[in-house]
Amino acid sequence: MSTDAPGQRQSPPARRPSPRLRTALDDVPTYTPGRPAASGAVPGWKLSSNENPFPPLPGVLQAVAAASERLQRYPDMACGALTDELATRLNVPAAHIALGTGSSGLLQQLLQITTEPGDEVVLPWRSFESYPIVTRLTGARPIQVPLTTDEAHDLDAMAEAVTHRTRLVLVCTPNNPTGRALHRDKLERFLDRVPTDVLVAVDEAYVEFVRDPACADAVQLYRHRPNVVVLRTFSKAYGLAGLRVGYAVAHQPVATALRKAAVPFGVSTVAHDAAIASLQRTDELKARVEHLVAERTRVRADLLGQGWTVPDSQANFVWLRLGRHTDAFTTACQQAGVAIRPYGEEGVRITIGERQANDIVLTVADAFRRNLPDTAPPLRPRRVPGTPR
Ligand code: PMP
Numbered sequence: 447m448s449t450d451a452p453g454q455r456q457s458p459p460a461r462r463p464s465p466r467l468r469t470a471l472d473d474v475p476t477y478t479p480g481r482p483a484a485s486g487a488v489p490g491w492k493l494s495s496n497e498n499p500f501p502p503l504p505g506v507l508q509a510v511a512a513a514s515e516r517l518q519r520y521p522d523m524a525c526g527a528l529t530d531e532l533a534t535r536l537n538v539p540a541a542h543i544a545l546g547t548g549s550s551g552l553l554q555q556l557l558q559i560t561t562e563p564g565d566e567v568v569l570p571w572r573s574f575e576s577y578p579i580v581t582r583l584t585g586a587r588p589i590q591v592p593l594t595t596d597e598a599h600d601l602d603a604m605a606e607a608v609t610h611r612t613r614l615v616l617v618c619t620p621n622n623p624t625g626r627a628l629h630r631d632k633l634e635r636f637l638d639r640v641p642t643d644v645l646v647a648v649d650e651a652y653v654e655f656v657r658d659p660a661c662a663d664a665v666q667l668y669r670h671r672p673n674v675v676v677l678r679t680f681s682k683a684y685g686l687a688g689l690r691v692g693y694a695v696a697h698q699p700v701a702t703a704l705r706k707a708a709v710p711f712g713v714s715t716v717a718h719d720a721a722i723a724s725l726q727r728t729d730e731l732k733a734r735v736e737h738l739v740a741e742r743t744r745v746r747a748d749l750l751g752q753g754w755t756v757p758d759s760q761a762n763f764v765w766l767r768l769g770r771h772t773d774a775f776t777t778a779c780q781q782a783g784v785a786i787r788p789y790g791e792e793g794v795r796i797t798i799g800e801r802q803a804n805d806i807v808l809t810v811a812d813a814f815r816r817n818l819p820d821t822a823p824p825l826r827p828r829r830v831p832g833t834p835r
Contacts, residue, residue, distance in 0.1 A: 470563065470585040477579055480797075481785040491803035494785040496622065496652075496763050498685035499799040500734050502720065506686075509723035513716045521715040528718050531725055532693055536665055542695055544704035547712040549651055549679040549692035553580050555707040556675065559700070560613040560645055561586035568607045569616040570599045572623060572792060574649065577616050586613070597624035597757040597765065601632055605639040615646045619662060622651065623787065623795035625759025630662040637671060645700065647675045651692075652761035654683035654735050655742070661760060665695055672697040675704075680717075682762060683735050684724045689717035738762050742798045748808050752815050766811075767793040771818065778810045 480494030502510075525545040533540040546552035553576055561567060563585030569577045571590035578588040589612075591604045599621065608615065617636075620627040633648075640646055648664035664676040679692035691713050694704055724731065746764055749756045757765055768775050769791060776788040779796075784806050787795040796807055 468585070470582055474579055474582045475575075477575060480787050481780075483783075483785055491784045491799060491806065493763075493779075493797040493799045493803055493807065494787040494795075495687070496682060496761070496795075496797045497687050497799075498682060498734070498738075498762070499803075500685055502685055503724050503727040503730050503734075505723045505727060506720050509719040510716050513714075513719040516715060519715070520711045521713060521718060523711055525713050525718055528691075528693075528713075528721050531722055535725065536695060538665070538669075538695055539698075541698050542701050544694045544696070544701045544708070545713050545718075546692050546694065546704070546708055547690040548681055548687075549649065549677040549694075550576055551690065551709070551712060552677050552692055552694045552704065553577075553647075553649075554583075555704045556614065556645075556647055556677075556694075557581060557584045557586065558707040559703040562613075564611070565613040566609065566611040567614045567616065568604055568612055570604065570618060570621065572789060573616070573618045574622045574651075577618075587611075593621070593624065593626075596626070597621075597767070598626040599628060601628075601636040605636055608640055608644060612644050615640060615644060616649065617646060618649045618651075619664075620652045620656060620759065620761035622761065623763065623789065623793075624757050624765045625761045625763060626757050627656055627658060627661045627760035629658075629660045630667075631660075633662040633664075634667065637667065637674065640673070642673050645673050645675060646671075647677055649677045651677065651679045652682055653678060654731075655739055655762050656760040657739055658758075658760055668695055668697070672699075675700050680721045680724060683731065684721070685734075686717070686720055686724060689714070689720055691717040691721050738798050741801065741804055745796075745798060745804050745808065749811055752808075752812050754811065754815060763795050763797045765793055765795055769793070771814075775810075775814055778814055779807060782806050782810050784810070 483490030483492040528545060529540050529543045532543050546555060557580045561584045565586040566589050567581045567586050568589045568591060571592055581588040589607050591600055591607050594600045599617065637646060650664055668674040668676050675694050675696035677692065677694050681687035742759060746756050746759065754766060772788050772791055772793055775794055776786055779786045784803050798804060
């Protein structure tokens, strides 16, 4: 309470030190979400977050409505029904499954169970932008290994980057944002080179969109490798990004540790029941994914025809390495009503969305390509100084 007499000016509050926060936060980059759909004179389309353009699968909204009648109750912390359903479908023991609030939640849990300050996490770069964020949050150091010139993981360089300080290796297949996916034989050779006491997380957020039969299925690889954990999500192919549910598959010590590190009751009953309802709509899911894969093939073929270099994407997006033209291309799409995802002066990631939106991007890309001052193939990935080759 103030001791100043009435009418007197109050003395300024004593200066107090600010709360002390962890210094590790100083190096944590901020997550950049995809831009919202453009608004104003032009209709807005959002191709900036790798979302599914389809509404939830049939039966999902009914499951959500029914679950929301029990919002006063905590969810089933074990997510028993969804765990059992996934275990049956994947033919793995239920004890090998850990649910989380999207694969983002599981990523955080993974870092919490593996790293201490000063430890290292080997990861490809450019890749999913959360990787360095969640790594730095634990006080560990991300060792970002540049992609190859054809936009894939440099698995040899990643294997060479593993040291006695490495506690976790992140592999992203298909890779966000370049779309390249790893072949089974190459991934197996890589896993053979990683010491068995180092955990390797294979992030398969986009696995349902993979069509190259030579590509790895990490759930098959984990079976004989106790140091492999697979991350998957209901956010992409299943179209439940707004509900936050994903899962990990790993041998029991890792799965148990992941469950220990979870936010209690993080996966809501609404998300849990929506995921189960979605799993039951296999035919409709397949049809939607097939449609998006066909659109991806069409968009890529069209871009290649226009003269662009486009990596073979196995996901629901395509990547254009635009270098210094990244900003101008993003603005051109924005002005035409489509939000896409720029990455500094590296390139853009364009989600495969509604056909109309994809067509707008193709029209913009065609005009942009014709007006490019130099039509040489766009710029190669640059090495990040201080990172291994
Ligand atoms: N991994 C990758 C490679 C991703 O691209 C994303 C989403 N952009 C995620 C994980 C996280 O997805 P969610 O948390 O919605 O499951």
